[in-house]
Amino acid sequence: MIFGMEGIDEAMQLEKEMIKAMERKEFCLFYQPKVDLVSGKMMGVEALVRWIRPEKGIIPPIKFIPAAEESGFIIPLGEWILRTACFQMKDWLNIENKPQYMSVNLSARQIYQPDFVNQVKHILIETNLAPEYLVLEITEGIMLDTFHAPKVIRELKNLGVRISLDDFGTGFNSMQYLQELPFDNIKIDQSFVRNCDTDLNNGTIVKSIIEMAHQLKMDVVAEGIETEGQLIFLQQNLCNIGQGYLFSKPLHPDELMHDFRSIEKVVNHKGIPHEVTRQKLNIEMLGNAHQDLIDTIRLQQGMIFKFKKIAGKFIHTLCDGKLLSQVKLTPEHVVGKELSDFLSPEDVENKISYYHRAWNGEENVTFEGELFGIHYLASLSPIRRGGEVTEVIGSCIDISEQKRIEEALRLKESQYRIITENTQDLIRVIDQNFKLEYASPSHEFVLGAPPEAYEGQLIFDMMHPDDCDRIKKLYTVAALTKTPVQTEFRLKHTDGGWVEFEDRANPVLDADNRLKHLVIVARDISERKKAEEFIRKADKLSVIGPLATSIAHEIRNPLTTIKGFVQLLQNEVEKPFYINTMLNEIDRIEEFISEFLSFNHQPINQMKKSDLSDLFQQVLMIIQPRLTMYNIKMEQEFEFNLPQLYCDEGQIKRVFLQILQNAIEAMPNGGRIQVKIARKGINHLKISFIDQGMGITEERIRKIGEPFYSTKEKGTGLGLMISHKVIKEHGGWIDIHSVVNNGTTVDIFLPINQEMV
Ligand code: C2E
Ligand code: MG
Ligand code: MG
Numbered sequence: 052m053i054f055g056m057e058g059i060d061e062a063m064q065l066e067k068e069m070i071k072a073m074e075r076k077e078f079c080l081f082y083q084p085k086v087d088l089v090s091g092k093m094m095g096v097e098a099l100v101r102w103i104r105p106e107k108g109i110i111p112p113i114k115f116i117p118a119a120e121e122s123g124f125i126i127p128l129g130e131w132i133l134r135t136a137c138f139q140m141k142d143w144l145n146i147e148n149k150p151q152y153m154s155v156n157l158s159a160r161q162i163y164q165p166d167f168v169n170q171v172k173h174i175l176i177e178t179n180l181a182p183e184y185l186v187l188e189i190t191e192g193i194m195l196d197t198f199h200a201p202k203v204i205r206e207l208k209n210l211g212v213r214i215s216l217d218d219f220g221t222g223f224n225s226m227q228y229l230q231e232l233p234f235d236n237i238k239i240d241q242s243f244v245r246n247c248d249t250d251l252n253n254g255t256i257v258k259s260i261i262e263m264a265h266q267l268k269m270d271v272v273a274e275g276i277e278t279e280g281q282l283i284f285l286q287q288n289l290c291n292i293g294q295g296y297l298f299s300k301p302l303h304p305d306e307l308m309h310d311f312r313s314i315e316k317v318v319n320h321k322g323i324p325h326e327v328t329r330q331k332l333n334i335e336m337l338g339n340a341h342q343d344l345i346d347t348i349r350l351q352q353g354m355i356f357k358f359k360k361i362a363g364k365f366i367h368t369l370c371d372g373k374l375l376s377q378v379k380l381t382p383e384h385v386v387g388k389e390l391s392d393f394l395s396p397e398d399v400e401n402k403i404s405y406y407h408r409a410w411n412g413e414e415n416v417t418f419e420g421e422l423f424g425i426h427y428l429a430s431l432s433p434i435r436r437g438g439e440v441t442e443v444i445g446s447c448i449d450i451s452e453q454k455r456i457e458e459a460l461r462l463k464e465s466q467y468r469i470i471t472e473n474t475q476d477l478i479r480v481i482d483q484n485f486k487l488e489y490a491s492p493s494h495e496f497v498l499g500a501p502p503e504a505y506e507g508q509l510i511f512d513m514m515h516p517d518d519c520d521r522i523k524k525l526y527t528v529a530a531l532t533k534t535p536v537q538t539e540f541r542l543k544h545t546d547g548g549w550v551e552f553e554d555r556a557n558p559v560l561d562a563d564n565r566l567k568h569l570v571i572v573a574r575d576i577s578e579r580k581k582a583e584e585f586i587r588k589a590d591k592l593s594v595i596g597p598l599a600t601s602i603a604h605e606i607r608n609p610l611t612t613i614k615g616f617v618q619l620l621q622n623e624v625e626k627p628f629y630i631n632t633m634l635n636e637i638d639r640i641e642e643f644i645s646e647f648l649s650f651n652h653q654p655i656n657q658m659k660k661s662d663l664s665d666l667f668q669q670v671l672m673i674i675q676p677r678l679t680m681y682n683i684k685m686e687q688e689f690e691f692n693l694p695q696l697y698c699d700e701g702q703i704k705r706v707f708l709q710i711l712q713n714a715i716e717a718m719p720n721g722g723r724i725q726v727k728i729a730r731k732g733i734n735h736l737k738i739s740f741i742d743q744g745m746g747i748t749e750e751r752i753r754k755i756g757e758p759f760y761s762t763k764e765k766g767t768g769l770g771l772m773i774s775h776k777v778i779k780e781h782g783g784w785i786d787i788h789s790v791v792n793n794g795t796t797v798d799i800f801l802p803i804n805q806e807m808v
Contacts, residue, residue, distance in 0.1 A: 066122040069102075069115060073128065077103055080135050081301035084150065084314050085272060085294045088286050089328045091318030093311065095152035095186065097294065098136040099301045100128075120160050129161040130170060137178035137185065139304060144184070148311045154186040154215060159193045168206045175210070182211030188238070189214065191222025201232055208233045215272065219260065229267060236292070237264050241275025244295070248280035258288050265289070265339065279321045286322050289335050297321070348372055354427075354447040356385065357434075358406065364389045365406045374447055378422040398422075409433050409443040419450070426454040475732060477552065477573040480559075483530065483566060485510050485523070496732060497575050499545030515541035515549055526556055530566050533558045539576070548788060551577045603644045610640060660695045661703075663728055663736065670707040674715070682721030690729040694803045696736060698781055706774040710740050710797050713771070717744025717795065731800060735783070738799040746791040 072078060082096035102110040119125040133155055140153035161167060175182055187207060193200050204214055213235040221240045229237070239260050247257040257273070264271045273285050276295030285293060298317050299310060319325070348355050354372030358365045370385035380393060390399045390406070402418065409416045409431035416431040427447045433440040471478050471491040477498075478491035486509055490502035498505075498513070511519045518540040529536040535557045541549040554573035561567045614637045621630045671685065678685055696703075714724050722743035731737040771785075778785050782802040789795040 062118055062122060065115065065118045066124050069119060069122075069124050069128070072102060072104070073131070077105075078128070078131065079103055079303075080132060080139065081303060082139070082150075082307050083294060083301035084299050084307070085154070085292050086298050086314065086318060088282070088290055088293050088318060088322065089325060089332065091315050091322075091325075093148075093150055093315055094292060095154055096150045096307065097154040097188070097301075098132065098139075098156070100132055101301075116158065120158050123160065125158050125160045126164060129158060130174070132156075133171065134174050134178065137174055137180045140184050141178050141180045144180075146308075148308070152184050152186050152213070154188050156188045156217065157193075159190075159196075162189065162193060162203050163196070163199060168203060168210065171207060171212065172210055175212075183213070185212040186215050186235070187212055188217040190217045191219065194222070194228050201228070204232050220256065229263075229269075234269060236270040236272055238272040238274050238294075239290075241295070244273045244275045244281055244285070245277070248278070248284035254284065257285070257290075261288050261290050265335070266342075282318070282322045286318075286328050287331065289328075289332055293318075345371065353449065356445045356447075357442050358445070359442045360410055365403075365410070368442065372447070374425070374427060374449055377425050377449065378427075394422075405429075405431060406443070409445075410440055412440055424451070425449055426451045475575065477554075477571070477575075479505075479510070479571045479573070480568045481510055481526075481571065482568060485526065488568065498542055498550060513543045515543070517541075526569060529556050529558055529569060533560060533564075533566065540573075542573075546788075550575055551580055606640070607644050610637060610644075613637065614641075657699045657701065658697055659700070661698055661700050663693060663696050663738070664689050666700055666704055667707060667726065667728070670704050670711065673708065674711050677712075677715055678724075681715055681718060683715060683718055684723045686723060686725045688725065688727040688729075690727075693728060693730070693736065696801055696803060698801070699777075702777045703781070706777050706799070707738075709771065709774050710799075714740055714742035714744060714795070714797075717742055717746075730803075734802055735800045736803055738801070740797045740799075741794060742796075743794045746793050746795055747787070747789040 079101050080098045081101050082098055084093045085095045085097065086092065087094050100112050100116070102112075102115055104110055116125065119128050136153050136155045140150075143149040164170070171185075171187075175185065189200075189204070208214055214233065216229075216234045216237040218240040219237040220243055237260070239257055243253050243256050243260070245253070247253045261271045270291040272292040272294060273281075273290045274294045276282055276285065276293045276297045278297060281295075282293065282297060299307075299314050302310065322328075348369075348371045351372050352374065354370065354374035356367055356370035358367045360366075366387060366389055367385045368387075369382075370380075371382050375382065375385070384393045390402055394402070398420070402420065405416050405418045410433065412433050412435075414432055417428060419426065419428050421427070426449070428450045429445055429447045431443050431445045434442040434444055471493070474491065475493055475497065476491075477493055478489075479487055480489035481487055487505050487507065490505040492502055494505055495501045505513065511523070514522065522538065522540050525536050525538050535555055537553075537555045539551065539553050541551050544550050552573040553576045554571050556569045556571045558566050559568045559570055614634070617630060617633050617637065621627055621634070624630055667687075711724065718724075724743075725739070725741040727737075727739040727741070729737055729739075775785055778799055778801065783800045786798040786800065787795065788798075
């Protein structure tokens, strides 16, 4: 029923009349104050249109707005309303007791005009009003167009004006919009405000809307406040702004200015006192802050918890965070509980000591744990009040990913370690300044000192002086050309000797193709060198061997004849001294020849598993009388659990005898001989004979082992030659170090666990 007319005709009639009314300036805006419910101050006004018809009086909008919307007249009318309200606001800006903003109602028809946002913008420019003074009220009904409305609202918001959601609770309100769209406030519809203080349902609805709006950080306006009861109820529930007849009806601008003071007194006179609402507001703000904190804790990736000691137990007072649900727990499992209520006894045992430490005041106690496959790192800090720990706060972060990476790294590292620890090659990493950044564990075994003794040193510190320049040049070339080089060098062993290496140096480049390190893999080739040397010597022997044998035979035959005749002569001469000397010399030649022949004729043939220390004891028994005679002490140092050796016992005993014999002869004034048997690496046994004899010069050492070279004045050198041969046939080698006047060390290296030829 509109204006007492019915049907389309009436509607058209009304439209015509509205057009005329517009020309005659019969429309006018009334303004209704919006009041702050704490201070009572008039904050803003809402513009409400009125049609003042001559003779007929004031016509309320409900009587013509629907028709104007239907006919489309709302578009020019709305534009006029907006412009008029903006001009009015602009006017008020110049006076002292002014409203701080102007609210204008919009109808759906208006905001769906394609150019609406521009229209608002132009009116603001035309009226020279800053956008923050304008609030646009839209109803929930507008939100039905889910595509258009949100877009327009956002664009309006971008202009800088504020948006208010009118008649909240009456439409098809979708909570979703409340959260997604940038509303500055919501207006609780008067149908809820009415009776809110007397009707429990309405009261509950109003309360809930206020709480929800505050959670969403929006202000709440209550419209249609008519009674003190409603005002007090809204104040108690912390509604921000009120509007209604209790303060003022919509007024003509002149009336509004006139009533300004009395309007602002209403809250003070009729509501609850300022301080009380303030206090309540503070409490709510505190509550909000608390809620905020709880939400933040809940939403954080990790986990935060607190505990305190109550009756001797650590009781948790807070626990939340995403990590908590990842370990399949809820705050209810933890809060008010002690560790044993939600963890296994084993876990409790692991953690309780940390709890004690933090409770006793230790700062930053950290520990790691695992629950349901999640690895976490926890840290505890005590909270003190008046110097005493009253609570402990803890935080946990998920470190599963780091753990996984660490584990993978550890695995890789252990694989590398297996390689580097078990290789007998030296692996070394050096920087551009030839400083050793890394030395493999094999250094200890090959050079005598642990890797730490080498790391940080220049590689030249332990290199043979003759090799340094060459290596420096070569490595520089490798670094510059970024290509690997291969060479040989000698490094000092802690025992004073030099170890020969063959190496390959590989440049390692960084992501920018710049040289970062040189990785050097060096192999001890002393053994190979010795083997080569030995082969050289043995070759000599094999060449001269047969020749020497035939010579020996050729000598032995005539020698037998000579010896026979000399013996005959012995009985005939008066002074047998010369004859005796001759016979002695002949004996020596014979002895030598038979030794020589036996050597050439004795291949190794009786290989079997033998215990080296047993063998040695047998040798000792033979040699003991001579040791006693020369006042020589024998010290034995055999490693525990030595493996058995596959060897020709007789031959090896001969070698031992020969070497001990040499040692004894080198110590005419007595002394000490040490015999040590130990493993050398995985594959060899090392038998060392260390005497305190007169020693041998280096030059002589080089020649030892060659046939017919002897350090003993009268020796043939064959003894050592044979020893070399025997040991070589066992797959080993002999090494001789000597310091003149200080003693000689003979090291015999024999392979273990290998079938000999
Ligand atoms: P609205 O925007 O919700 O406006 C509030 C209505 O409540 C106004 O009625 C106002 O006079 C009335 N009101 C305020 N306090 C009290 C109170 O304590 N008790 C009671 N019973 N009523 C109170 P009004 O002016 O008749 O406007 C009615 C509706 O017409 C408005 O509801 C709005 O939807 C529409 N309207 C009014 N002016 C305009 C306008 O300029 N443009 C558009 N598009 N619509 C308008
Ligand atoms: Mg309104
Ligand atoms: Mg309303």
